[in-house]
Amino acid sequence: MTSFVLERLLTDETQTARLGEDLALSLRAGDVLALKGDLGAGKSTLARALIRTLADDAGLDVPSPTFTLVQSYDTRIPVHHFDLYRLGSASEIDELGFDEALAQGAALVEWPERAEAYLPKTTVLIELVQQGEGRLARVSGQGAAFERAARSLAMRGFLEGAGWGEARRRHFIGDASARSYEIVSLAGHRQRVLMNSPRLVLGPPVRDGKPYAVIAHTAQSVSAFVAIDRALKAGGVSVPEIHAEDQDQGFLLLEHLGSEGFLGKDGEPLAKRYAAAAELLAMMHGLTWPQRLEARPGRFHDVPPFDRDAMMIEADLLVDWYVPAISGNPASDDLRTGYAKEWNALFDRLQGREYTLMLRDFHSPNIIWRGDRSGHDRLGIVDFQDALIGPSAYDVASLAMDARVTISPEIEKQTLDAYMAARHAAGAFDQAGFLESYAIMAAQRNSKILGIFVRLEKRDGKPYYLKHLPRIRDYLRRALSHPSLAGLRDFYNAHGLLEERAL
Incomplete structure (x- = not known):
């Protein structure tokens, strides 16, 4: 399986924390994120931002697990923060309940090189290295977890293109499909909704050589939402204003109509x-x-x-x-x-x-x-x-x-x-x-x-x-x-x- 690499330049601690936020929005139970870098590279800043995003609590105390080796958080997706620096041998990771942690949530691992052979092949590696006055973040991996992380980073790029690159992102709602929604907040502006609508995966044929979604006429791209939104608005129905769109990637920045x-x-x-x-x-x-x-x-x-x-x-x-x-x-x-x-x-x-x-x-x-x-x-x-x-x-x-x-x-x-x-x-x-x-x-x-x-x-x-x-x-x-x-x-x-x- 080919490993893919994405790079992001982080000029300060705020951008490091923002990367943690973006990665948090992509996490699912069973995922492993491995943080690699020298002392002072920003691993703790990134980990803290990620956990606080999952908890939706900017003031949450996130101590380093250097001495406890693992710290668990009951967040939207339970996350278990491992620090393997003091691990005596790689096999000791089993004694920390690593497999049990993945069965119920996601794992965030600092100093992964101490137990690299014991980590899943689908682990997403985030390596922070010095570059000038800042840091270069290399995100690498393979499989669904990496693809979700890459898509979340692309969503940040979409926000930047819309003038909302510094917005705070928080999970809003998901549904029975692959679509998901976030609330994005930017000082001086009303909150907006970030819609993540990947192109529909059709699945295998089920009848007459056609997949279920084709027979049931399920929308295959976000273009359907855009077209129907405009038609409904023209017909006098109150639907979200579309502030920015990337129909090819499946991203929309929408008016937040409210929550009542x-x-x-x-x-x-x-x-x-x-x-x-x-x-x-x-x-x-x-x-x-x-x-x-x-x-x-x-x-x-x-x-x-x-x-x-x-x-x-x-x-x-x-x-x-x-x-x-x-x-x-x-x-x-x-x-x-x-x-x-x-x-x-x-x-x-x-x-x-x-x-x-x-x-x-x-x-x-x-x-x-x-x-x-x-x-x-x-x-x-x-x-x-x-x-x-x-x-x-x-x-x-x-x-x-x-x-x-x-x-x-x-x-x-x-x-x-x-x-x-x-x-x-x-x-x-x-x-x-x-x-x-x-x-x-x-x-x-x-x-x-x-x-x-x-x-x-x-x-x-x-x-x-x-x-x-x-x-x-x-x-x-x-x-x-x-x-x-x-x-x-x-x-x-x-x-x-x-x-x-x-x-």
Whole structure:
């Protein structure tokens, strides 16, 4: 495996600390960063900045572990700071609990040459050497940890090009995809959001020679976000201003719309805010949206359709992941055949129904409440790069059956009523057709989510999504109560798909 090298000139202690901050933002559990350099080279400055960034505590006491040999910190990603200077022999690293530390977090190792043969081949080496009045930092390594470190350094370069090179970076939020977000702060300016959206890795073919993401029409680059952001803004929707962009690398510097959401102090959904979001959807669904959107001069994003293949492969996540998890065996051919038959009959019923720009994940994590504003401007919308042209009912179902919040039947009804009242007020509206489409889309979405949340646990090592499964099953039962879905409801009941199961 080839080792790669990046170099950064550090003219003072501030730049050394900034490098530590940048490396901290790239860390994942299991990573090893090795700090190499003479006494006084700046290793302690870099280590201190890295740990304080992970802790989001600029004043955190970070003593040198010279005498204790290892110091552990319960930060966003637990980090274990090793100093091997006093190590008697390389094998003693095992006695320090090095492997156990990597199983639960990341390791920061000073004087790695004392145990070099015992460090993983994927270790990222940061070597600090004297150069003039400053230091030259050489960052080298191979594999995913080095690639993440290199991308984080590229993000700093992007900030420098935007005039924000001295900004403080802090982790903001990640999601179920490879995207991540940071809050960046610069004296004299309002905070902004740094979006890191690497190009989508498509994965292996799963059907008809195509990867899942191609069939489901998942956005493959940040250009989709840029194009849809501009279209939504032109349509009167409050979305982030894009202050700087590098679409080729997948970096955006965005307006920070705020952090207030849709939940009360005890985590309860605030019905009036859900109703306001439903009214925003009603406004959007009354507009005509172009399918071809400009991402930048000469580059366009064609909004894909939420076609039958996309609907079906999403619904199939239930039989691909959820069924094996609850039954202990792969779904049988008979189950798959019956499942597809029921769903295709429902997809037939969507023909001729209202289709529009469908944001796909229109729910509380992606809607910011701005109570100091009025009308639709109270709602700031984010995370819409996977938008499709699909049934208008889909986003209403995404909102009224919020996957991460327990929405009571009463609040679901209030949300639906607010949407339908706004549509009736704007003109002719097929309420019966909408309610049937709503039930179909709610059943499709919640079936998909059951599969996704199990996949996140089984494939991606994210077990905390499983706690949402009882809520999703309840939403699915509600959707299946519509008379048009009787056949699918009977099928789910016959195969025990709606039973409460502990995974």
